[in-house]
Amino acid sequence: MTVPVKRTSTYLPFCTEPKRPDFRPPEGAVDSHCHVFGPASRFPFASERKYTPVDAPKERLFWLRDHLGFARNVIVQATCHGRDNAALIDALEASGGLARGVAVVSEDITDAELQDLDEVGVRGVRFNFVKRLVDDTPHEVFERIAQRVQPLGWHVVVYFEAQDLTSVAPLLDRLLGRIVVDHMGRPDVTKGVDGPEFARFVDLMERNPRIWVKVSCPERLSVAGPPYDDVVPFAHRLVTQFPDRVLWGTDWPHPNMVSHMPDDGLLTDMIPRIAPMEELQHALLVSNPMRLYWPEETQP
Numbered sequence: 552m553t554v555p556v557k558r559t560s561t562y563l564p565f566c567t568e569p570k571r572p573d574f575r576p577p578e579g580a581v582d583s584h585c586h587v588f589g590p591a592s593r594f595p596f597a598s599e600r601k602y603t604p605v606d607a608p609k610e611r612l613f614w615l616r617d618h619l620g621f622a623r624n625v626i627v628q629a630t631c632h633g634r635d636n637a638a639l640i641d642a643l644e645a646s647g648g649l650a651r652g653v654a655v656v657s658e659d660i661t662d663a664e665l666q667d668l669d670e671v672g673v674r675g676v677r678f679n680f681v682k683r684l685v686d687d688t689p690h691e692v693f694e695r696i697a698q699r700v701q702p703l704g705w706h707v708v709v710y711f712e713a714q715d716l717t718s719v720a721p722l723l724d725r726l727l728g729r730i731v732v733d734h735m736g737r738p739d740v741t742k743g744v745d746g747p748e749f750a751r752f753v754d755l756m757e758r759n760p761r762i763w764v765k766v767s768c769p770e771r772l773s774v775a776g777p778p779y780d781d782v783v784p785f786a787h788r789l790v791t792q793f794p795d796r797v798l799w800g801t802d803w804p805h806p807n808m809v810s811h812m813p814d815d816g817l818l819t820d821m822i823p824r825i826a827p828m829e830e831l832q833h834a835l836l837v838s839n840p841m842r843l844y845w846p847e848e849t850q851p
Contacts, residue, residue, distance in 0.1 A: 562605060564804075566813065566814050572819035573820050575696070577836055578838055580621045581841065583799060584733065587607060587807070588631060588632070594703075595631060596639050597599075599633060619816065620794035623756060624646070624649065628652070629654060636654045636655065655679075675700075677707075678696075678709050680719055707731070709731070710811075711736065713736055713752065716752060729762075732764045738785055744784040763793075764798070767801070776811065778817065779821065783821070790831055791831065801815050
């Protein structure tokens with residue numbers, strides 16, 4: 552792979568030589584959370600962005616998919632591109648149907664524009680509540696957007712941190728359709744898998760069967776660092792307790808990381824630690840994401 556990586560003074564670039572994983576994903580496995588950035592010369596970053604990443608184009612993402620042994624991607628719009636989904640659309644169109652997308656849209660998007668996004672492979676919208684990444688948006692706006700996308704069969708992806716769960720949970724109860732929580736709701740792993748904070752999130756999953764979760768981003772949650780032993784119990788708990796509502800993703804190219812840049816091969820090797828049985832691995836990597844993003848291929 553020869554796509555160059557341009558460094559910036561304040562941003563860690565992604566690992567350009569990830570190891571080939573020892574773990575071999577099952578046939579048809581899906582990386583259910585990743586991004587494309589730029590190239591900025593063609594797809595400029597949003598003026599309101601809180602960080603400026605390095606270019607991480609679709610060619611590099613698709614190379615990584617093949618290198619790690621995955622078959623498909625779910626590409627999530629990140630805040631650095633704002634509501635301009637052009638780079639996402641470009642990647643979806645180039646994927647040959649092997650990628651689906653999660654977009655960020657404004658309340659005034661037209662039905663025709665939503666239909667255009669659906670036709671290129673967008674299957675969800677993302678709502679971000681992490682204040683260091685985005686400005687506040689009234690919950691009523693998110694409710695109206697969620698209602699607008701229901702006729703398309705889309706779901707909602709939400710990104711928040713554990714301390715925000717109390718304020719976000721009432722909105723999740725009001726939203727229509729399926730909801731996918733990014734990165735396990737960003738638990739504080741120092742408080743323990745059996746602590747009250749994570750128990751509140753598990754309780755949310757138990758009482759609302761429409762909520763799914765991505766067991767992703769150990770590199771962001773870990774205090775100990777690689778190989779992220781302190782995060783494994785949290786992901787394992789969710790995979791074993793909610794096997795039909797979990798997804799996994801690399802989060803490549805790991806935007807806005809400040810502590811270190813993970814090796815995506817090592818992240819892939821974590822999968823059998825959080826999903827130790829083959830049936831759990833298949834649900835996590837194949838059957839669950841296929842039901843959510845390619846349902847037309849899973850109908851009897």
